[in-house]
Amino acid sequence: MDLQLPKSEHPRIVIVGGGFGGIELAKRLKKKPFQVVMLDKHNYHTFQPLLYQVATGGLEAESIAFPLRKIFKGQKNLTFRVTKVKNIDAEKNCLKTDIGDISYDYLVLATGSTSNFFGNKEIEQNSMPMKSIPEALDLRSLILQNFEKSLIETDVIKKHALLNFVVVGGGPTGVETSGAIAELKKHVIPNDYPEMDLNKINIYLVENSPELLGPMSPQAQVKSKEFLIEMGVRVMNETRVLGYDGLTLTLQDKDPIMASTVIWSAGVKGELVAGLDRAEVVRGGRLKTDQQNLIVGYNNVYAIGDVASIIDEATPNGHPGVAPVAIQQGHHLAKNLVNIIENKPLEPFKYFDKGSMATVGRNKAVVDIGKIRFQGVFAWFTWMFVHLMSLVGFRNKIIVFVNWLWSYFSYDRGTRLIIRTFAKDRSVDYRKEVESVKEVSR
Amino acid sequence: MDLQLPKSEHPRIVIVGGGFGGIELAKRLKKKPFQVVMLDKHNYHTFQPLLYQVATGGLEAESIAFPLRKIFKGQKNLTFRVTKVKNIDAEKNCLKTDIGDISYDYLVLATGSTSNFFGNKEIEQNSMPMKSIPEALDLRSLILQNFEKSLIETDVIKKHALLNFVVVGGGPTGVETSGAIAELKKHVIPNDYPEMDLNKINIYLVENSPELLGPMSPQAQVKSKEFLIEMGVRVMNETRVLGYDGLTLTLQDKDPIMASTVIWSAGVKGELVAGLDRAEVVRGGRLKTDQQNLIVGYNNVYAIGDVASIIDEATPNGHPGVAPVAIQQGHHLAKNLVNIIENKPLEPFKYFDKGSMATVGRNKAVVDIGKIRFQGVFAWFTWMFVHLMSLVGFRNKIIVFVNWLWSYFSYDRGTRLIIRTFAKDRSVDYRKEVESVKEVSR
Numbered sequence: 081m082d083l084q085l086p087k088s089e090h091p092r093i094v095i096v097g098g099g100f101g102g103i104e105l106a107k108r109l110k111k112k113p114f115q116v117v118m119l120d121k122h123n124y125h126t127f128q129p130l131l132y133q134v135a136t137g138g139l140e141a142e143s144i145a146f147p148l149r150k151i152f153k154g155q156k157n158l159t160f161r162v163t164k165v166k167n168i169d170a171e172k173n174c175l176k177t178d179i180g181d182i183s184y185d186y187l188v189l190a191t192g193s194t195s196n197f198f199g200n201k202e203i204e205q206n207s208m209p210m211k212s213i214p215e216a217l218d219l220r221s222l223i224l225q226n227f228e229k230s231l232i233e234t235d236v237i238k239k240h241a242l243l244n245f246v247v248v249g250g251g252p253t254g255v256e257t258s259g260a261i262a263e264l265k266k267h268v269i270p271n272d273y274p275e276m277d278l279n280k281i282n283i284y285l286v287e288n289s290p291e292l293l294g295p296m297s298p299q300a301q302v303k304s305k306e307f308l309i310e311m312g313v314r315v316m317n318e319t320r321v322l323g324y325d326g327l328t329l330t331l332q333d334k335d336p337i338m339a340s341t342v343i344w345s346a347g348v349k350g351e352l353v354a355g356l357d358r359a360e361v362v363r364g365g366r367l368k369t370d371q372q373n374l375i376v377g378y379n380n381v382y383a384i385g386d387v388a389s390i391i392d393e394a395t396p397n398g399h400p401g402v403a404p405v406a407i408q409q410g411h412h413l414a415k416n417l418v419n420i421i422e423n424k425p426l427e428p429f430k431y432f433d434k435g436s437m438a439t440v441g442r443n444k445a446v447v448d449i450g451k452i453r454f455q456g457v458f459a460w461f462t463w464m465f466v467h468l469m470s471l472v473g474f475r476n477k478i479i480v481f482v483n484w485l486w487s488y489f490s491y492d493r494g495t496r497l498i499i500r501t502f503a504k505d506r507s508v509d510y511r512k513e514v515e516s517v518k519e520v521s522r
Numbered sequence: 523m524d525l526q527l528p529k530s531e532h533p534r535i536v537i538v539g540g541g542f543g544g545i546e547l548a549k550r551l552k553k554k555p556f557q558v559v560m561l562d563k564h565n566y567h568t569f570q571p572l573l574y575q576v577a578t579g580g581l582e583a584e585s586i587a588f589p590l591r592k593i594f595k596g597q598k599n600l601t602f603r604v605t606k607v608k609n610i611d612a613e614k615n616c617l618k619t620d621i622g623d624i625s626y627d628y629l630v631l632a633t634g635s636t637s638n639f640f641g642n643k644e645i646e647q648n649s650m651p652m653k654s655i656p657e658a659l660d661l662r663s664l665i666l667q668n669f670e671k672s673l674i675e676t677d678v679i680k681k682h683a684l685l686n687f688v689v690v691g692g693g694p695t696g697v698e699t700s701g702a703i704a705e706l707k708k709h710v711i712p713n714d715y716p717e718m719d720l721n722k723i724n725i726y727l728v729e730n731s732p733e734l735l736g737p738m739s740p741q742a743q744v745k746s747k748e749f750l751i752e753m754g755v756r757v758m759n760e761t762r763v764l765g766y767d768g769l770t771l772t773l774q775d776k777d778p779i780m781a782s783t784v785i786w787s788a789g790v791k792g793e794l795v796a797g798l799d800r801a802e803v804v805r806g807g808r809l810k811t812d813q814q815n816l817i818v819g820y821n822n823v824y825a826i827g828d829v830a831s832i833i834d835e836a837t838p839n840g841h842p843g844v845a846p847v848a849i850q851q852g853h854h855l856a857k858n859l860v861n862i863i864e865n866k867p868l869e870p871f872k873y874f875d876k877g878s879m880a881t882v883g884r885n886k887a888v889v890d891i892g893k894i895r896f897q898g899v900f901a902w903f904t905w906m907f908v909h910l911m912s913l914v915g916f917r918n919k920i921i922v923f924v925n926w927l928w929s930y931f932s933y934d935r936g937t938r939l940i941i942r943t944f945a946k947d948r949s950v951d952y953r954k955e956v957e958s959v960k961e962v963s964r
Binding site: 083084086122123124140141142143145147149150153154156159161162179180213214217224225228231232234271272273274275473474475476478479482483486490492494495496497498499 | 940
């Protein structure tokens with residue numbers, strides 16, 4: 081059944097996904113002669129770079145999420161619907177969704193990426209991903225509940241496992257998350273759990289390759305590792321994870337680690353939508369597009385951001401899966417779509433690399449901006465400033481700023497509440513015992 | 523199996539519940555010759571008076587909750603555990619909990635209250651209570667999802683029901699909640715849903731008795747009703763709810779209301795713990811205690827706050843179930859427990875009534891302080907000031923203040939995100955269709 085949408089005389093562009101790319105594209109189409117239909121499975125935009133702070137009790141979820149309807153307030157040519165797209169029927173220019181069929185003249189996939197477990201179902205079932213608000217909240221509850229459980233566990237092995245926190249993947253998310261847990265251990269746990277032996281809490285960062293922060297400068301790679309070690313994180317490079325059953329993390333050629341908390345940030349893949357049979361899926365599970373973001377094999381289906389990959393001589397591996405690429409592609413595609421209906425020539429996408437950065441902890445961050453590279457306190461303030469400014473919404477900026485200011489002076493993390501159940505079944509059975517779980521599942 | 527707790531030479535007081543009363547009692551026992559064991563099913567204290575703002579998108583949950591461990595930071599004679607108490611074995615002075623058995627010398631029940639459905643299972647299953655953070659978040663999601671669903675619903679009756687919001691119970695919670703939904707309708711919905719016909723959104727406040735805010739002054743009762751009607755709430759006094767099947771709310775001698783959202787704030791009852799067979803349960807499901815908060819029939823089991831009721835000539839119905847009573851009883855019991863071990867005479871509890879207040883909406887509140895009664899703008903600022911000052915934690919005060927300031931000037935409610943599933947099964951099947959639900963339940 082067709083979904084009822086407002087009538088329009090203009091060609092219809094359907095954008096799937098309200099992330100950085102989708103939002104930028106939709107906003108740039110304001111007052112252009114299109115009917116824009118934005119679809120997302122959530123009613124909010126997520127500022128993914130700060131998910132790890134939600135997961136480690138530093139921020140409330142609401143401060144890094146923003147209602148999508150509010151973003152498009154006053155944009156008369158846009159209609160928003162909360163739905164999950166099930167299938168694309170490209171022959172009929174039609175999307176199948178949970179709420180009905182939606183036809184399109186132009187389709188743009190801006191669906192982003194999802195955790196990549198590289199086909200390992202056991203790891204997928206037992207480790208914690210951190211790509212969405214619900215996942216970050218679940219991880220926060222797990223970390224806090226494992227501290228609580230460690231106090232009452234009498235089995236020595238299980239108690240040991242409850243206090244071992246393993247982050248898999250040494251990219252920015254892995255570095256930031258393991259650093260944040262190390263700060264929890266140093267500043268929060270001693271106050272919250274005076275009975276706990278801090279020496280028994282271990283934080284591991286496990287990475288397959290010889291260095292951390294792969295795509296960054298050697299200075300950033302070396303310094304971030306130094307910072308982490310200084311903060312007490314056990315950094316294990318050249319370590320390959322083989323499996324995780326919820327209690328034992330098995331490693332290639334190394335001793336296994338007993339851990340009740342394993343956070344999976346070892347890779348992402350494009351969040352594909354079924355039905356694009358002619359599309360070519362390249363490295364990282366991304367859709368191959370041309371310089372105009374058109375999915376190769378189609379003439380009115382585009383892809384931008386993490387789910388897309390422009391592969392040519394200049395970028396044999398595509399562009400990195402980061403917000404600035406998505407934003408620039410959204411901006412660029414908006415211009416080209418206008419060019420199409422105005423019969424003007426199309427322009428190829430050119431990526432302007434603004435640099436990259438990662439934070440490790442208090443006064444500790446690494447920044448690469450072109451040839452300029454710096455680490456430490458100033459890098460940390462730079463990181464905070466850039467992230468604060470990138471947040472959507474004035475209210476969110478203030479709330480995050482207040483939280484950071486508060487944490488800076490109090491050494492505290494204010495939002496460490498267990499307020500939801502877990503996204504996944506886990507072999508540790510504590511969750512069955514707490515009320516919050518029952519309240520959700522009944 | 524006995525739960526392992528730190529060794530102590532002092533008598534052990536076990537406090538069940540980290541609400542207003544339990545916290546006050548525990549803090550007053552700091553540096554006193556007791557071992558204090560505090561138990562709660564959550565790891566945080568909930569500031570219940572502002573739950574309705576969480577439910578209506580005005581505040582984030584983290585701003586009205588506070589980690590219990592942080593409250594007792596540095597209190598060396600206190601041990602905190604997250605657990606649910608299953609049973610009291612008063613003969614053996616022992617509690618059965620999810621995490622093991624805990625013996626006590628003195629037991630204090632400060633478990634508060636829970637929604638009272640007066641035995642109507644159908645209403646319990648289909649309406650939304652709002653007594654905890656998870657319940658408030660679920661209600662927020664329901665309200666927002668019903669707006670989303672109304673846009674795509676083609677069945678006329680269901681569409682009508684999705685835009686009808688019924689609050690049952692005209693106490694402070696009911697008045698505040700219906701007022702907040704009316705403000706959502708007025709200030710947020712027109713921006714968020716330009717396609718929506720505002721005239722089709724109805725907000726009902728249904729109350730059994732002839733007036734609202736039963737225990738308050740006639741001036742407060744009349745004025746709050748005036749405010750609500752002015753704001754577009756359909757106030758239905760002398761209306762008795764018979765049943766609710768998830769779609770149809772049936773009323774005695776009146777036409778039924780079709781509504782997908784029914785919020786139940788029509789009553790509370792004491793949150794009892796099994797095993798106190800000799801205790802007398804009085805009006806409101808509360809435990810009858812003497813003037814020293816001792817549960818009648820026991821000599822070392824006390825009850826304070828909402829779960830307790832001191833019934834004598836002066837207070838034939840007990841004290842009201844509000845925070846100041848719980849706090850004063852906690853304070854008072856701490857003094858008496860010290861008196862007991864110092865062999866000093868015990869003092870009877872005397873309640874100092876500081877007054878009561880309720881907010882209806884922007885610039886609209888009602889305040890009774892003894893014989894002083896005022897309504898309107900000044901009452902609203904008074905309400906805000908008192909609630910801000912009562913919040914636990916400096917960070918929470920700032921975050922709530924920022925949110926209120928923001929809402930005041932922007933007419934916006936910043937946190938309207940659908941970020942969790944529902945606590946209960948409901949006949950409306952939209953929840954099955956959205957991703958957030960799948961993420962939680964898989």
